[in-house]
Amino acid sequence: MKILKTIEEVRAQVKAWRKENLTVGLVPTMGYLHEGHQSLILKSVEQNDRTVVSIFVNPMQFGPAEDLESYPRDLQADAELCEKAGADVIFHPEPEEMYRPGFCSYVNMTGLPDALCGLTRPVHFKGVCTVVNKLFHIVTPDRAYFGEKDAQQLAIIRRMVMDLNMDIEIVGCPIVREADGLAKSSRNIYLTKEERQAAVVLSRAVTFGKHKIEEGCRDAKEIVEAMKALIAAEPLADIEYVEMVNMDTMQPIDKVQGTVLCAMAVRFGKARLIDNFICQL
Amino acid sequence: MKILKTIEEVRAQVKAWRKENLTVGLVPTMGYLHEGHQSLILKSVEQNDRTVVSIFVNPMQFGPAEDLESYPRDLQADAELCEKAGADVIFHPEPEEMYRPGFCSYVNMTGLPDALCGLTRPVHFKGVCTVVNKLFHIVTPDRAYFGEKDAQQLAIIRRMVMDLNMDIEIVGCPIVREADGLAKSSRNIYLTKEERQAAVVLSRAVTFGKHKIEEGCRDAKEIVEAMKALIAAEPLADIEYVEMVNMDTMQPIDKVQGTVLCAMAVRFGKARLIDNFICQL
Numbered sequence: 130m131k132i133l134k135t136i137e138e139v140r141a142q143v144k145a146w147r148k149e150n151l152t153v154g155l156v157p158t159m160g161y162l163h164e165g166h167q168s169l170i171l172k173s174v175e176q177n178d179r180t181v182v183s184i185f186v187n188p189m190q191f192g193p194a195e196d197l198e199s200y201p202r203d204l205q206a207d208a209e210l211c212e213k214a215g216a217d218v219i220f221h222p223e224p225e226e227m228y229r230p231g232f233c234s235y236v237n238m239t240g241l242p243d244a245l246c247g248l249t250r251p252v253h254f255k256g257v258c259t260v261v262n263k264l265f266h267i268v269t270p271d272r273a274y275f276g277e278k279d280a281q282q283l284a285i286i287r288r289m290v291m292d293l294n295m296d297i298e299i300v301g302c303p304i305v306r307e308a309d310g311l312a313k314s315s316r317n318i319y320l321t322k323e324e325r326q327a328a329v330v331l332s333r334a335v336t337f338g339k340h341k342i343e344e345g346c347r348d349a350k351e352i353v354e355a356m357k358a359l360i361a362a363e364p365l366a367d368i369e370y371v372e373m374v375n376m377d378t379m380q381p382i383d384k385v386q387g388t389v390l391c392a393m394a395v396r397f398g399k400a401r402l403i404d405n406f407i408c409q410l
Numbered sequence: 411m412k413i414l415k416t417i418e419e420v421r422a423q424v425k426a427w428r429k430e431n432l433t434v435g436l437v438p439t440m441g442y443l444h445e446g447h448q449s450l451i452l453k454s455v456e457q458n459d460r461t462v463v464s465i466f467v468n469p470m471q472f473g474p475a476e477d478l479e480s481y482p483r484d485l486q487a488d489a490e491l492c493e494k495a496g497a498d499v500i501f502h503p504e505p506e507e508m509y510r511p512g513f514c515s516y517v518n519m520t521g522l523p524d525a526l527c528g529l530t531r532p533v534h535f536k537g538v539c540t541v542v543n544k545l546f547h548i549v550t551p552d553r554a555y556f557g558e559k560d561a562q563q564l565a566i567i568r569r570m571v572m573d574l575n576m577d578i579e580i581v582g583c584p585i586v587r588e589a590d591g592l593a594k595s596s597r598n599i600y601l602t603k604e605e606r607q608a609a610v611v612l613s614r615a616v617t618f619g620k621h622k623i624e625e626g627c628r629d630a631k632e633i634v635e636a637m638k639a640l641i642a643a644e645p646l647a648d649i650e651y652v653e654m655v656n657m658d659t660m661q662p663i664d665k666v667q668g669t670v671l672c673a674m675a676v677r678f679g680k681a682r683l684i685d686n687f688i689c690q691l
Contacts, residue, residue, distance in 0.1 A: 136575060231658070233522065234539075234573035238515040258515075259574075266575040292515035293540075294417060294547040377512070 130212045132204075132219045136227075136267050139181070139220050143268060151178035155270035157261055160184040160221075161201040161315035162210045165305040169274040172302055174215035181268050182211045183220040185227065189235075190256025196399075201318050220268070227263065236262045238292070241285050244379035245392055246403065249369060257282055258289050265295055272298040276305075278312050280390050280405045284376060304404070306332060312404045319400035327365035328397050331404040334359050334371070338391050339406050347385045347410075349373040360395060369394040369401070376407060386410050411493045413485075413500045417508075417548050420462070420501050424550055432459035436551035438542055441465040441502075442482040442596035443491045446586040450555035453583055455496035462549050463492045464501040466508065470516075471537025477680075482599050501549070508544065517543045522569055525660035526562050526673055527684065530650060538563055539570050546576055553579040557586075559593050561671050561686045565657060585685070587613060593685045600681035608646035609678050612685040615640050615652070619672050620687050628666045628691075630654040641676060650675040650682065657688060667691050 133139050143153055154173030158166050166182075173180040184207055191197035204221065211219055235255055241247075242254035265273065275283045283301050290297055305313045310332030311325075320328055334356040341352050357371050374381055376388040385408070392405035414420050424434055435454030439447050447463075454461040465488055472478035485502065492500055516536055522528075523535035546554065556564045564582050571580055586594045591613030592606075601609055615637040622633050638652050655662055657669040666689070673686035 140577065229572070231569075232573050234517065234519040234570050236515065236517050236543075236574070240514045262517075263573075263575045266577065269577075288512075289515050291510070292513050292544075293517070294544045296421065296547065296550075 130208070130216055130218065132208060132221055134221055134223065134226065136222065139218065139267055142218060143181075146179050152271045153177055153268065154180045155264065155268045155273045156180065156182045156216070157264050157273065157275070158182060158184055159186045159200065159315065160207050161203055161318070162207045163305075163313040163315060165276050165278060165313040167210055167214050168305050169276060169302050170211060170214040170216050172300060173272065173274050176272055176300070177270075179217045180215065181218045181220055181270065182207075182216045183222075183264050183268070185220070185222055185260070185264075187227070187256055187260040188224055189228070189259055190253050192250055192252055195250070196316075196319075199319075201315055220264075227260070235259045236289060236293070238285065238288060241281070241288055241379045244374060244381075245281050245370060245372060246394055247281070249394070254282070254285050258285060261286055262289065262293075262295075265290075265297055270297055272300050274300050274302060276303075277301050277407060278304045278314070278403065278405070280376070280392055280407060281379060284379060284390070288377075310336070312402070314402060316400050316402060320397055324365055324397040324400065327363050328395075328400075328402060330360050330363040330366055331393065331395060331402060334393065335391075335404055335406050339408065342385055342408055342410075349382050349385055349389075352385070352391070356391075356393070360393070365397050367396040369396060411489070411497055411499065413489060413502055415502055415504065415507065417503065420499065420548055423499060424462075427460050428550075433552045434458055434549065435461045436545065436549045436554045437461065437463045437497070438545050438554065438556070439463060439465055440467045440481065440596065441488050442484055442599070443488045444586075444594040444596060446557050446559060446594040448491055448495050449586050450557060450583050451492060451495040451497050453581060454553065454555050457553055457581070458551075460498045461496065462499045462501055462551065463488075463497045464503075464545050464549070466501075466503055466541070466545075468508070468537055468541040469505055470509070470540055471534050473531055473533055476531070477597075477600075482596055501545075508541070516540045517570060517574070519566065519569060519573070522562070522566050522660045525655060525662075526651060526653060527675055528562070530675070535563070535566050539566060542567055543570065543574075543576075546571075546578055551578055553581050555581050555583060557584075558582050558688060559585045559595070559684065559686070561657070561673055561688060562660060565660060565671070569658075591617070593683070595683060597681050597683060601678055605646050605678040605681065608644050609676075609681075609683055611641050611644040611647055612674065612676060612683060615674065616672075616685055616687050620689065623666055623689055623691075630663050630666055630670075633666070633672070637672075637674070641674070646678050648677040650677060 435458030
């Protein structure tokens with residue numbers, strides 16, 4: 130496995146693969162990899178001849194008051210995980226490599242980024258769209274892998290690829306959880322021991338919400354309010370939102386039908402955690 | 411030469427070419443082709459194994475009060491010109507093919523689109539960036555050809571390609587002029603006989619501005635004011651702007667040095683015409 134730091138090196142590598150008619154998968158990450166990322170890499174290795182994992186803490190998708198500086202980094206551990214999972218290349222550029230002097234272009238969309246996480250993170254999805262667009266041009270993958278944990282991001286990336294006619298298959302992969310249910314996240318590292326215990330309330334709310342739908346409840350408001358009550362009973366939990374939306378448009382729904390995303394963002398101390406479930410009716 | 415109307419057909423055609431290791435040039439146009447477009451097609455045919463000309467009057471780059479509806483169209487004449495010039499494919503999609511239901515993504519940049527034409531055409535370059543980005547993904551050309559007449563557009567496309575790491579060479583081609591100097595433009599069709607005669611004042615201003623620099627004048631304001639006076643002496647001319655800017659940043663300059671764009675937009679009746687010269691010192 131190679132660790133490449135420049136766009137030119139990645140391009141040259143991918144072009145060499147293309148000459149051999151090999152397919153290429155891309156797993157875009159911000160590093161500090163966990164079993165969630167691992168599942169994406171394994172999926173890419175399974176579906177493509179070669180797999181590139183990008184590790185780049187993208188400044189453009191962090192707001193001024195967010196955790197860009199403190200975002201956890203551990204390239205050595207990441208490299209071990211990638212190698213073990215069968216990745217062929219890590220692309221690990223410096224910010225200066227990705228954002229050259231005079232950089233001023235961006236990719237964005239109306240609607241989808243304004244809901245859910247976009248309400249408190251107004252520049253986030255513009256940064257995500259832009260960097261993913263760049264990574265797609267650098268790596269030119271056949272397929273790219275994203276976790277369903279970032280469900281809004283996944284919907285936005287799918288929309289961008291469709292709208293801008295990018296010839297790339299977007300593969301969404303299920304949330305990977307700890308033994309007690311907490312969704313794996315690089316940001317779980319921010320949790321104190323007490324917060325870590327409290328945070329399990331998110332996956333409990335997910336299970337509870339799913340169960341209500343299985344039981345026949347179709348009233349989005351009723352489900353959301355019950356989930357909120359469950360989370361609010363945990364004193365360390367500070368709810369940012371719990372919402373049910375149409376998976377394609379991110380618009381709030383009244384009645385559970387079609388493909389529905391039930392998503393939440395909740396703060397525990399310094400950590401802002403998200404969790405969700407997608408249901409198809 | 412084929413005329414293709416769907417994205418799928420173009421993709422299939424380009425993939426077939428790629429299998430034969432052929433290079434592909436793209437000439438994005440809005441149709442109603444003239445010798446300016448012809449020069450781009452000829453350049454592409456010279457530099458690439460295959461050439462695609464896209465003909466698409468892109469609604470997204472017209473403001474609500476602009477000439478989207480009246481923009482001249484003549485596919486048959488365009489097809490003849492393309493065939494004669496050696497193009498292999500015309501891509502001529504309907505707006506519904508390019509903008510599917512729910513379309514909401516866009517590409518834009520800060521700075522460059524806010525100067526010159528962007529001041530009176532605030533949505534124009536966002537529409538240009540978005541449609542060119544789409545066309546680049548659909549055709550995946552090795553090279554794409556743009557006229558220097560749309561100098562701000564050329565600077566913006568170059569910036570987009572650089573910033574978003576699109577692996578495409580952007581080739582700018584010189585302005586093609588009528589015998590009396592008027593820059594070729596599809597919009598010249600809007601001119602009455604009197605306006606057509608008056609419009610030659612633009613190229614006269616260009617020649618005059620160039621001449622002043624050749625004579626040693628480096629004062630941008632002096633040059634611009636003299637050019638404005640020359641144009642204003644023509645009663646049918648209604649000046650929107652005459653400006654000298656840095657070619658890379660579109661920022662106004664005081665002193666003529668480096669690569670400078672001297673650009674103007676002037677109305678003659680219904681027609682809004684542009685002209686410019688680029689000088690390197």
